[in-house]
Amino acid sequence: MSRAAQALVRPEGSPAELTFLGATGTVTGSRFLLEVQGRRILIECGLYQEREFAARNWDGFPVDPRSIDAVVLTHAHLDHSGYLPRLVQAGFAGPVWCTPATASLAEILWLDAARIAVEDARFKKRRHEREGRRGPHPELPLYTVADARRAIGLLRTADYRQRWSVAPGVRAEFRDAGHILGSATLTLRVRARGGERSITFSGDLGRTSEPPLHDPEPLAAPDYVVVESTYGDRGHAPADVLGELEAVVNSTVAAGGNVVIPAFAVGRAQDVLLRRKTLIDSHRIPRLMVFVDSPMATSVTALYRQYRSLLDPELAAAFNGRRSPFEFPGLTYVRSVEASKAINRIAGSTVIIAGAGMCNGGRIKHHLVTNIGRPDSTILFVGYQAQGTLGRRIVDGDNPVRILGEQRDVRARIARIDGFSAHADRDDLLRWILASERRPKQLFVVHGEAAATESLVAALRERGLDAAAPEFGERVALE
Template structure:
């Protein structure tokens, strides 16, 4: 058997792995690269010819795990794409939105390059189109948690709840070769144990080989009560300064988690009643999907629904759909909270709100998720005094805050806790989906604490397992 690493290697985005076993080729995830220095990989032909892949297994619907699927299908892949029902629902809105953005970006770049009489590093055509996204979505097939799925030639897959976002899965692959059955585990993105909505990640007790994410492999988050109190303090301090709280927000999970927290803070009167704008059509659509699958929530969240304390409905919450409504937010006098995509400030409506707030020292820009290297969000977080937004330079005068406890990823303690469920060491643990410093820090920690063999693979590396 051989495992090849085709993304999220010593960096965070672009998750994609290929397992070759029993004359079958199985791809796990097919994500888009989002770091500036790796964007060209999105345009490269697939390192594995699509016609050679027998099945594509998707862990969840975040763009860095599913965002290249339409291009892969357009290149010739026609096999099944297996995912949980909730992931299929979310991937539908994610891929349709992504395709539309690619079309709009290509049109904008073409006009700008014609005006400036220059060429950019990438073609002035969409990476893929809405038609490509629709063609890919037709290949999706639903799989349920904890249910064996035959992939042929003695290979079986089982999906388990990863606790990351709605429908997210960690995947076990069982490969039978005569009397021996090898078990290969892909963590996908693992959630943390105190998520306000999602269940804890499913524990697994045996594997011959593990590929695990390492996004926060070098640090721990704040705990849940601290997060609630810190969020309240940030809001109250900003209101006292008569500013706005602008939160770059991932449409899936982060927006819903923030709505839950704000609903509790408002109902408990820990913050004043002020308007909370959800300025993201995708986040609105995703919230409707979350409400469609309450059986996937943890016990506490399900209880809130049953008690009438709906976590996605509270006084002051306002969903913004149209572009005109979004623009009108800037004319509002008095403090408000603005949640807008994208979470790393790479596009979307958040850029407009940053332009209108980042120069004002009374406002706060609050980051509640990971900011990949090379993104606008990373430049703001790391303290750049000026940033370029829509072709213009803006002084960063607003207060910049981070709230790591809202990450949908497990921290170092959470990752180690999940590994400790394994009763015996695997032959090899591969760490992926983390910047090199985080992955190498976790590698050293696992080796010291557990005595396991750990590898941090390079892009396109192959490993015999």
């Protein structure tokens, strides 16, 4: 252990302390370090996904990973879990706690992230050699498939409402967060100087009354809360997602083109499929050929059957014997590259759902190349497009756009449906906190852009609560 890391370990008898190592002033890189009775527990182990913070993925971890006793993950999204293989590469070898569905998803996501990292490093190396320069980071992958496999080997699971011991004197409990399959809020009860203290981490909180998942379970009356604020300054406008999807599909079919939908493999791809099924069943759109052209989305969709008890009852009941709401006439899950290419040769209208959700990689690029120059086709965006991504440039109306090394004219219709969201809005967040049987002593607002976080802090203070937005690296005592 390095001297700096050693100096951070608090002796027995100190109060528990929490250090904010990420998701401060940004929505990615969630990492919170709890130190209690000489033990270290890392809550969340997220990747930074914005370009401006990417260096933090490469910097050494602020404490020696070998000095961390355990990691606990609220859900599998990479901004909460995707740094774990890197932590393992740097020496962490303790247990990684999560729900069973999160473990299944993390396995798929980490292996995919590792393969992409290896491919990207190879591509970057070639480019640098060609251009005779070097970038700020080594031309190495952040982690490899072998690192991801070692991380998978550390996964340990606990069900919702089960109480287990993370370390001596630290009891933990997950509750359903309703955000993605397996997502949880996490409450830790720690024995520290002055008696027991409890702290709840919201992870990402889902929406209320929005299938296909359960509503978030109530807050467990903790002393402290670390709460996300992705939509801390906004409400979700009431949206007629089905009506919008119906209009896009029908107008594209009338024109004779394809509907190309870039979608995230976890959650969004399945949401789109379920809405399509509803529209087909009620004869609002024709029975077109639909392709899910993403091996990852296909693997994730299969998990919905395995974990159907986590779905809202109506959807869970739709899995009956061999029946599945994710199987309907005309729907094909595409695995091989040859089959993926063959889609482009089909005459007549089709719907193509492919990753990556922001068009910055994956098979979607090939479908864009085929369709973006066709005035009869529609590129339909159903998710957030981050700054600097190809998806964002298309949504912003750039024309031409560079795809796979060539400038392409945009002649296709560009459409957006904003009503899909897996995040609680401001009212949902406030309701979840205020419904607690006991008022939390203090709230730490994280995981938002500055304006969203500040707005939620202000709203909580107006309601008489002690809330603050911690800074990167800030350490607080849980007295």
